[in-house]
Structures are given as C-alpha cells and as structure tokens.
Amino acid sequence: MTKKLACLFILSLALFFLSFTVGRYPISPGTVAAILWSKFAGMPNGFNADMETVLFSVRLPRILAAALVGSALSVSGAAYQGLFKNPMVSPDILGVSAGASFGAALGMLLSRGMVATQFLAFTFGMVAVGISYAIGTLLAKRGEPVLVMVLGGIIIGTLFTSFVSIIKYLADPYNTLPAIVFWLMGSLANVSLADLRVASLPICAGMSLILALRWNLNVMSFGDEEARALGVRAGALRLAIIVCATLMTAAAVSISGVIGLVGLVVPHMARLLAGPNYTRLLPVSLLLGATFLLAVDDLARVVFAVEIPLGIVTSLIGAPFFLYLLLNTRKGWL
Numbered sequence: 001m002t003k004k005l006a007c008l009f010i011l012s013l014a015l016f017f018l019s020f021t022v023g024r025y026p027i028s029p030g031t032v033a034a035i036l037w038s039k040f041a042g043m044p045n046g047f048n049a050d051m052e053t054v055l056f057s058v059r060l061p062r063i064l065a066a067a068l069v070g071s072a073l074s075v076s077g078a079a080y081q082g083l084f085k086n087p088m089v090s091p092d093i094l095g096v097s098a099g100a101s102f103g104a105a106l107g108m109l110l111s112r113g114m115v116a117t118q119f120l121a122f123t124f125g126m127v128a129v130g131i132s133y134a135i136g137t138l139l140a141k142r143g144e145p146v147l148v149m150v151l152g153g154i155i156i157g158t159l160f161t162s163f164v165s166i167i168k169y170l171a172d173p174y175n176t177l178p179a180i181v182f183w184l185m186g187s188l189a190n191v192s193l194a195d196l197r198v199a200s201l202p203i204c205a206g207m208s209l210i211l212a213l214r215w216n217l218n219v220m221s222f223g224d225e226e227a228r229a230l231g232v233r234a235g236a237l238r239l240a241i242i243v244c245a246t247l248m249t250a251a252a253v254s255i256s257g258v259i260g261l262v263g264l265v266v267p268h269m270a271r272l273l274a275g276p277n278y279t280r281l282l283p284v285s286l287l288l289g290a291t292f293l294l295a296v297d298d299l300a301r302v303v304f305a306v307e308i309p310l311g312i313v314t315s316l317i318g319a320p321f322f323l324y325l326l327l328n329t330r331k332g333w334l
Contacts, residue, residue: 005287017032019066019298062189062191066188068196068199069293070262073293074288075285076263079210090261094242096125097157098159100125101160102160102163103121104180105163109170122254126247133149164180185258202251206251210241213237214278256310257311268325300313
C-alpha cells in the first residue's frame with residue numbers, strides 16, 4: 001500500500017509540473033523548470049516577463065485549485081459513501097451543490113462581485129445541507145434516519161434547483177444569464193490566489209478531521225448498532241462527517257462551480273487500488289482526486305480552441321468509466 005501511495009504522489013507531482021507547460025501559451029518543460037528554480041531561489045533570469053506572468057498569475061492558481069478541489073470532492077464522496085452505506089452517493093447528495101448554485105446565481109443576479117458571489121455560494125451550500133440534516137433529525141422516528149436524510153437532501157436539492165431556474169429566467173439574457181450558465185458548468189479559469197487562501201481554510205480543516213476519523217468510518221459502514229457496540233457514538237460521528245464534508249464541498253463549489261462525477265467516480269477508482277478499508281481509501285482518494293482533476297483541467301485547456309467547462313469534461317470521462325465499473329465489478333462494494 002505504501003508503494004501505491006508513493007506512486008500516486010509521484011504521479012500527482014509530475015502532473016502538477018507538466019500542467020504549467022500546457023495552455024494557449026505553451027512553455028517548454030525546461031523553461032518552466034528554469035523559471036521556477038530562479039523564482040524560488042531568488043535569482044534573476046533572462047526569460048520574458050510574460051512567461052512569469054502566465055506561470056504565476058494565471059496557471060499556478062488554477063493548478064493549485066484543481067488539486068484542492070479534486071481532493072476535496074473525492075474525499076467528501078468517499079466519506080459520504082461509507083457514511084450512508086451506498087455506492088451511488090456523491091458529495092451533493094444533501095443538496096450542497098444546488099444550494100451553492102443558488103447562492104452564486106443570486107450573487108450574479110444582484111451584481112455583487114466575485115467575492116460576494118463566492119460567499120453566497122458557500123453560505124447557501126451550508127444552509128441547504130443544514131435543512132436536509134434538520135429534516136432527517138426531526139423525522140428520524142418515522143423511519144431510518146439516514147434514508148430520511150437522503151430523501152430530504154433530494155427534496156431540498158430540487159427546491160434550490162428550482163430557485164436557480166427562477167433566477168435564470170429573470171436574469172439579463174445577454175450578460176448575467178451566460179455568466180450563470182458558465183458557472184454552473186464548472187471552471188477554474190478565474191480562480192485567484194486570494195480565492196484559494198479563503199477556500200483552503202474550510203477544505204483543509206474538514207479534510208484533516210475526516211482523515212483523523214477514517215477508522216470510525218469503517219465501523220459506521222456496518223450500521224449504527226454495531227458502531228455503538230464498539231464504543232462509537234454514531235449520531236455525533238455522522239454529524240461531524242456531514243459538517244466536514246459539507247465544508248469541503250461548499251468551499252470547493254464556491255470557487256470552481258459545479259463539477260460533477262468527481263466525488264462519485266474517483267472513490268470507486270480509489271477503492272479498486274486500496275480496497276474498502278478507509279484508513280487506506282481516504283488518502284488514496286485524496287491523491288487520486290487531485291491527479292484526476294489536474295488531468296481534466298489540462299484536457300479542458302488544450303483539446304479545443306475554446307476552453308471547455310470542467311463539468312462537461314468530467315461527465316464525458318466519468319460516465320463511461322463508471323459504466324465500466326458497474327459492468328465489471330463484483331457484487332458488493334465494501
């Protein structure tokens with residue numbers, strides 16, 4: 001397992017470096033290495049200043065964002081799949097993406113600027129999950145609490161999606177509506193280092209706690225009664241995982257828009273490499289998610305003359321791969 005983690009880490013570092021070389025303004029690997037070395041060593045270089053601007057002001061933020069968002073979505077998806085004991089669960093199961101979409105669309109409709117738009121996306125993503133969790137808690141006595149919570153998440157997600165449709169209907173069709181539609185398809189083109197500094201705090205905090213609790217996820221996969229028998233407080237653990245995964249997903253969606261299938265497909269890929277044990281599965285999901293979205297972002301930048309939104313690329317790649325997994329994986333996923 002250590003060798004697999006090392007190989008994944010090396011692969012992600014190699015892809016991280018190669019991502020600097022691709023784009024509308026291609027730069028050779030040797031030039032990238034020389035500029036990076038001179039920058040961090042504090043030495044002058046004779047390269048064009050435009051190259052430094054492209055590398056550090058344009059590509060570095062989106063490369064870091066791709067790694068951060070990919071790891072956040074994949075770890076959240078893996079945690080949710082174990083928590084809800086369902087291989088079809090993704091990070092937006094409780095409505096976080098729909099809530100964040102409404103917040104972002106509202107910010108664009110009101111022309112509040114990028115910072116306010118990201119704040120509204122994060123806030124309404126958290127609100128949507130809070131409502132879903134409240135529904136599950138209030139109606140737990142009427143049925144399985146997890147099932148009620150998931151159903152509540154579907155309802156709340158549908159409700160916020162309707163709100164987004166209303167905003168799209170009211171938006172200016174020449175300026176605001178195209179911006180909303182493009183954001184909903186997911187992109188890292190406009191991410192800045194300031195955005196990353198804000199988003200990295202909830203993502204790193206949530207990821208650290210989920211990784212610290214990964215052994216408990218193994219216990220939760222057997223059910224609440226078995227977890228209590230082993231001394232795990234199922235309700236408190238479920239709330240902690242939901243809060244952490246929601247923080248990560250809401251922060252990721254607030255800077256990248258909606259990028260589908262990453263949190264659904266990558267955990268299954270990680271499970272093929274690491275097995276169902278969450279002490280190994282979550283670190284592999286972290287590295288694999290970062291690597292996957294870095295590769296997708298590189299493809300989105302170079303395949304066509306116009307950059308493709310990331311949500312389209314992840315769907316084109318993830319849907320056939322997930323179908324392959326369904327057809328070739330043995331029954332039982334844990």
